[in-house]
Amino acid sequence: xAVLFQLDxxxxxxxxxxxxxxxxxxRKFLLWPALxxxxxxxxxxxxxxxxxxxxxxxxCRAGITFPPRIGxxxxxxxxxxxxxxxxxxxxxxxxxxxxxxxxxxxxFEAEALDMRPAVTGHVFQDPWSGDLWPxxxxxxDYAELDRRENGFPDLxxxxxxxxxxxxxxxxxxxxxxxxxxxxxxxxxxxxxxxKSALRNSESFESADEDEHLDLDAGPVLERISLVDDSPTxxxxxxxxxxxxxxxxxxxxxxxxxxxGESPALRRAVERELAHFPRLxxxxxxxxxxxxxxxxxxxxxxxxxxxxxxxxxxxxxxxVDVRDxxxxxxxxxxxxxxxxxxxxxxxxxxxxxxDLLGAARRVLESSFRSIGARFPxxxxxxxxxxxxxxxxxxPVQDQVYVSAVYRAHAAELGFKTPLPDAMAGTRPNHLKAxxxxxxxxxxxxxxxxxxxxxxxxxxxxxRAAERRPELIEDLDRVATMAGDAIHAGDSILELAxxxxxxxxxxxxxxxxxxxxxxxxxxxxx
Amino acid sequence: xxxxxxxxxxxxxxxxxxxxxxGRGGQGAVFEVKGGRLAAKIIFDSSxxxxxxxxxQLTAVKRLPLADLEIARPLEMLxxxxxxxxxxxxxxxxPLSALCKPPKATTSVASWYFQTGGLRRRLxxxxxxxxVLSALHGKGLVYSDPSPHNIFVSEASDATEVRFIDSDxxxxxxxxxxPTVFTPGYGAPELIRGASGVNSLTDAHAFAVxxxxxxSLVHPLIGDAVSSGPPEREEEAFxxxxxxxxxxxxxSNRCSIGIPRSVTLSARLAEISQRAFRAGLKHPLQRPGxxxxxxxxxxxxxxxxxxxxxxxTYYMNAEQCPWCDAPRLGFVVAEFQLWDxxxxxxxxxxxxxSGDRRRPVIVAALALTDGESxxxxxxxxxxxxxxxxxxxxxxxxxxxxxxxxxxxxxxxYRLTSPTGARSASVGPKPSSILLKHDEASWRLHLGSPDALxxxxxxxxxxxxxx
Numbered sequence: 001x002a003v004l005f006q007l008d009x010x011x012x013x014x015x016x017x018x019x020x021x022x023x024x025x026x027r028k029f030l031l032w033p034a035l036x037x038x039x040x041x042x043x044x045x046x047x048x049x050x051x052x053x054x055x056x057x058x059x060c061r062a063g064i065t066f067p068p069r070i071g072x073x074x075x076x077x078x079x080x081x082x083x084x085x086x087x088x089x090x091x092x093x094x095x096x097x098x099x100x101x102x103x104x105x106x107x108f109e110a111e112a113l114d115m116r117p118a119v120t121g122h123v124f125q126d127p128w129s130g131d132l133w134p135x136x137x138x139x140x141d142y143a144e145l146d147r148r149e150n151g152f153p154d155l156x157x158x159x160x161x162x163x164x165x166x167x168x169x170x171x172x173x174x175x176x177x178x179x180x181x182x183x184x185x186x187x188x189x190x191x192x193x194x195k196s197a198l199r200n201s202e203s204f205e206s207a208d209e210d211e212h213l214d215l216d217a218g219p220v221l222e223r224i225s226l227v228d229d230s231p232t233x234x235x236x237x238x239x240x241x242x243x244x245x246x247x248x249x250x251x252x253x254x255x256x257x258x259x260g261e262s263p264a265l266r267r268a269v270e271r272e273l274a275h276f277p278r279l280x281x282x283x284x285x286x287x288x289x290x291x292x293x294x295x296x297x298x299x300x301x302x303x304x305x306x307x308x309x310x311x312x313x314x315x316x317x318x319v320d321v322r323d324x325x326x327x328x329x330x331x332x333x334x335x336x337x338x339x340x341x342x343x344x345x346x347x348x349x350x351x352x353x354d355l356l357g358a359a360r361r362v363l364e365s366s367f368r369s370i371g372a373r374f375p376x377x378x379x380x381x382x383x384x385x386x387x388x389x390x391x392x393x394p395v396q397d398q399v400y401v402s403a404v405y406r407a408h409a410a411e412l413g414f415k416t417p418l419p420d421a422m423a424g425t426r427p428n429h430l431k432a433x434x435x436x437x438x439x440x441x442x443x444x445x446x447x448x449x450x451x452x453x454x455x456x457x458x459x460x461x462r463a464a465e466r467r468p469e470l471i472e473d474l475d476r477v478a479t480m481a482g483d484a485i486h487a488g489d490s491i492l493e494l495a496x497x498x499x500x501x502x503x504x505x506x507x508x509x510x511x512x513x514x515x516x517x518x519x520x521x522x523x524x
Numbered sequence: 525x526x527x528x529x530x531x532x533x534x535x536x537x538x539x540x541x542x543x544x545x546x547g548r549g550g551q552g553a554v555f556e557v558k559g560g561r562l563a564a565k566i567i568f569d570s571s572x573x574x575x576x577x578x579x580x581q582l583t584a585v586k587r588l589p590l591a592d593l594e595i596a597r598p599l600e601m602l603x604x605x606x607x608x609x610x611x612x613x614x615x616x617x618x619p620l621s622a623l624c625k626p627p628k629a630t631t632s633v634a635s636w637y638f639q640t641g642g643l644r645r646r647l648x649x650x651x652x653x654x655x656v657l658s659a660l661h662g663k664g665l666v667y668s669d670p671s672p673h674n675i676f677v678s679e680a681s682d683a684t685e686v687r688f689i690d691s692d693x694x695x696x697x698x699x700x701x702x703p704t705v706f707t708p709g710y711g712a713p714e715l716i717r718g719a720s721g722v723n724s725l726t727d728a729h730a731f732a733v734x735x736x737x738x739x740s741l742v743h744p745l746i747g748d749a750v751s752s753g754p755p756e757r758e759e760e761a762f763x764x765x766x767x768x769x770x771x772x773x774x775x776s777n778r779c780s781i782g783i784p785r786s787v788t789l790s791a792r793l794a795e796i797s798q799r800a801f802r803a804g805l806k807h808p809l810q811r812p813g814x815x816x817x818x819x820x821x822x823x824x825x826x827x828x829x830x831x832x833x834x835x836x837t838y839y840m841n842a843e844q845c846p847w848c849d850a851p852r853l854g855f856v857v858a859e860f861q862l863w864d865x866x867x868x869x870x871x872x873x874x875x876x877x878s879g880d881r882r883r884p885v886i887v888a889a890l891a892l893t894d895g896e897s898x899x900x901x902x903x904x905x906x907x908x909x910x911x912x913x914x915x916x917x918x919x920x921x922x923x924x925x926x927x928x929x930x931x932x933x934x935x936x937y938r939l940t941s942p943t944g945a946r947s948a949s950v951g952p953k954p955s956s957i958l959l960k961h962d963e964a965s966w967r968l969h970l971g972s973p974d975a976l977x978x979x980x981x982x983x984x985x986x987x988x989x990x
Contacts, residue, residue: 015560120537138538139538139559141559141561148934149933149934149935158616159615159616159617159679160612160613160614160615160616160617160685160687161614161615161616161617161618161676161677161678161679161680161683161685162616162678162679162680162682162683162685163685
């Protein structure tokens, strides 16, 4: 048996559109298959009165116009009955005496007695499940198409004056079997739900509240009949989309009949993903293009943050900051600082931990460059000894080691005693710093300090003159950064970070010989 | 009568609710149909015989093979008592007349000319208009009444869609004596004199007039002598008794207004205009047909460059922008040549004698301004005419010293080095070729290597001097 859905099967375009107030960030068009049946059914019109108005109008038609009596009959409060009567009066559906006007009678008949004229229209059936789309359309709008070389159609949308071509994925069932034709109850339900959707919903799935009341009403069912014995295979043009500024990562499907979002179509698409790899690609492309867009935005954000960070740095440390070897690390630190400030309370704690890490990397970079210019040589030997085998061994006496460090600090003019952690720097860390085999910050600081004692041009000599508390400042940064990395339990706040960052900038300015004038940076 | 019509029914029984009136003329009115995709033309004519005649004519037009032409033809006839038909709603379009005459409040005609698309867009729109008429003539049909009011074009200044409306008058070539419809100013002299019925040459005259008018903003037969003379003189001019405004041998009807033809008409357009309004005015058989207009208009549009200063477009052979006098910047010409593998390896390029040498045959040329994208359509790639000729094939962008190429139709195209020793391909992802002075460029092949096809070579041209 031949495949039912052909490349040249008709494509219907009922103007799929987004729910009110929703914009899409990405969308992909689909040509979704449906089996179309021509039927005769009551005309679908938007509902004119709600269920209470309809009931009260019916009371009026029966000659019951006194609000307390209406309330009693309908089991609603008399005040509500009065309100509904006034609404009907305002709409010209009842007269002052409470009896229906001709228009009121007409509306009641159309709404309650289902006296809608029978018209020829079309219902659409899902070719896989056999379910009817809850839609009933009288006029078929054919899509304007342009066929590619391979026979697949592109949709031509836009205006006649400025048409645009949209590539659409055609979901073509290859199974030649046809589900059973819909029965009259299904058709009636489809028309009812279409009416309901027209009235109150952006989605067609909410059933009419009184749908169940007369679904079995014989006279109505008798007025419904199938015109065609066999269905016409058609494709419905629609699209799937991502909602703009929605970060849930969820995609949506648009009702092919122009009534907003369609959860049912989304379910149908999801159901068929397993059978149509190209459909899966289409859905994935929706995200792919979105991710590309997000990445582009992210690149823009990074560029702007970097520009702001550079500007902040130049404002704080003058344009000379660009000459510092640790300039890139400084920019990274300030970028992290700016980002954390922009994010405010929304800043994840991990970002704050990263900020402290960036602060430490700046100082490590500073001392690495100092070490490159003033190699420590074998200053480490001052805290090492040779064992009986002639091997270098670290001095185990921490009091001695601390004293050595303190002596060097004092000679340079730094405030002593040194902070405990600095004074407790292990000799092997110092040695590693001297051999550039490790860049533990404290080891590097101590190595630089011990190197500086005999070198009047060493940055630490000048630094000690400008700020004797510098070693304490550096130790504080090392401590906080170490805590941030190793102790996950502590709660970090941006406010607590700012003094640390200022301290880093001050230290960098002093070590780099940047004269920032009589600013509070240097003044501490 | 029509003011009370709110709903019409077509012959299939489908009802259509009319919303707003879009236009009203002597013959009838056009209404938008609820749904935004259709329009209903309702014809007012009280005479029963005339109504019957019109109904028959519309039914005949509906049966004509117009589906592949850009003509808003009747889609469905309306049921009695209404006389009319449904047609597609031309959203985002406006009459060509909007480009023929600047609004009264316009302070700068040049600015308005640019805002409405400038020279290149006008040439492109007219070329597409000529394509439609030419295709219609190819089917043995005539439009009867081409005028700027019956031809709709895109409102957006970056789009070049064209639709003919009022298809009621389309018919097979008629004979003299039958009632003919034409718009004053666009009717051929023989129509005015009643010496002929409508035919492809009367369409060609109307097209030539509207073409000249759209480009130069003056009617080719209304010079100063006519515009300042008595009304009868206008009739004389339209009847072919006066020379046209640019007649080289008779300056009695010169025109002192309008945009200089040296700016708006290429040499080939100026030549065809001479034929259309000089010999062709009195002798219809000497009048150029619309297919010739189409070919020359397309070529003229292809040969325009964009001024980086005023954003006007002008012909690439001008040394400076005629609108703002800015010197023309360097640009690239994509020359479309013929490649015939049957001529033997090394001499595949089809050439013709030129003096004592042979030169490659150039079938089309497309000018590329620095920084601007232009598209090779099927018309350029294969010579295909008509609507399908507008399909995009390859996007070209010239920047600095390189041309970037990108396939727009999903196909892959071959690039070969000047010596033919190396090759590459152009696909959906952009590829670039570098242009060097005094060196031949890589060639873009637009067809199968085994068959005669077009190839494109790129030549950098220097900027002009002020």
